[in-house]
Amino acid sequence: KIDLDKAASRGVLQDWEGKWISGYNRCLGKCLVFYAELWRILDGLNIMLSRNFENVLIQIDSMEAKRLLMIVSCHPRIVH
Structure with a gap:
């Protein structure tokens, strides 16, 4: 059976x-699709941090996740 x-x-x-x-x-x-989208962003950011990337562009499909990131983003290097 396929789950x-x-x-x-x-x-x-x-x-x-x-x-x-x-x-x-x-x-x-x-899990909810919203949480899967947040995990995708977190995993990508962790890889980028481990490789010392300085400038990144995150492309996401979830408007809900985008709104959450816009609310909590206060770092001066984050571009909206």
Whole structure:
């Protein structure tokens, strides 16, 4: 039986020319799509921090996640 109730988080990191740098994924089990989107952002940011990236652009599909990030973003390096 295929379990369709499980969520996953996955993303791709690209350079400024759109060339692939890295991909990542995480099995989340049962969770809301909103939380899966936040996990995707967090995992991507953690990879970028570990590689000492200084300037990043995050592209997300979830307006709800975007609103949350806009509310909590107070770091001077964050561009909206």
